[in-house]
Amino acid sequence: MIRLLKIQSLFLLIQLGLSQAHFSLKSHYHKVSFNKKPISTSKQHETLFTHEGIDYTHAPVAFLHGINSNCQELEGYVDTVVEQMNHTIYTQCIEIGQGKFSTIFMDLNSQVQLACFGLKEDPVFSTQPFNLIGYSQGGLIARATVETCDGLKVRNLITFGGPHGGVSEAVKCADTDIPCKIWDLISKPFVYFDLIQELVAPAEYFRVFNEISEYIKKSVFLPRINNELKQKNQAYKDRLTALEHFRMFMWTDDMVVYPKQSAWFGVLNETGGIVNLQDQQQYQEDWLGLKTLGESNRTSFIEIPGNHMHQTDDIIQKYVVPLLIQ
Ligand SMILES: *[C@@H]1O[C@H](CO)[C@@H](O)[C@H](O)[C@H]1NC(C)=O
Ligand SMILES: *[C@@H]1O[C@H](CO)[C@@H](O)[C@H](O)[C@H]1NC(C)=O
């Protein structure tokens, strides 16, 4: 019975996805700047760049939001960063397609491409080295953008709860937790259906831990972007290792990304136990350059309290500002 219900809801989801896919793929990115004109710039530093008559002393910051969210919902998070930087930075949130809907029903490869276009068409990000902050699925998109988008100069990459190691079994979902519901719905045996892979973004980083060969064969996003395929892409590694720093935040009580260690590239082994990055072939053979980055002190793994998307001023003050003022 439950299974039947699941199948029914799945078809509903596919219909919804198909009717929207056409619409959202034609659409583009747009930028959301929240009219945050800086009210001051620090005099302790030299001017880095000037934009619209304002001298900026710190590198600009681009933001990417998570699944089932949009730039408007990220505004509070952007505000916190801007305030902690004393309103001296240039920021933009890059919105992909139709906001919330596109985060779920647009193929992630297209989402990454649109993020790349959006950043390249910005007058500041296209000419200045900048910092990139991604939340949740936006963290994964941010990393994939660094790897694949030629011609951008990203200094520091900062991700909050980004499912870098994929997501596995869905945990208990709150009624309002749409992404969690979707993960639950498309969990085996549907997740690697071609149609689902094309239409449901989270399916593209779903990693069924006891079917890794299926995942490698069928998943259209994560295995490639993680350089897990036989054919490694040297350019992904080169671009990622060009970062000054890659800081990954994991929430202690993350109820959305499972396993939560995915935020640090943790994955599950075939019996469902956690395998940390350093114990993976990924790291040991340096497929993505994470070992190279790690050995030169350019990665950091930071655990922060709370559930998915929980953030406080002191976290930003302590762990984000130091990277942004460099
Ligand atoms: C913001 O201003 C406070 C108070 O003047 C100062 O202590 C702090 O270092 C400033 N932060 C930045 C990022 O400039
Ligand atoms: C999987 O991980 C668990 C927990 O770390 C460990 O006890 C177990 O031996 C691992 N299983 C395999 C097959 O590697």
Ligand SMILES: *[C@@H]1O[C@H](CO)[C@@H](O)[C@H](O)[C@H]1NC(C)=O
């Ligand atoms: C990395 O950091 C550690 C501890 O702070 C330090 O001992 C080491 O020299 C650093 N390595 C490099 C390559 O900077």
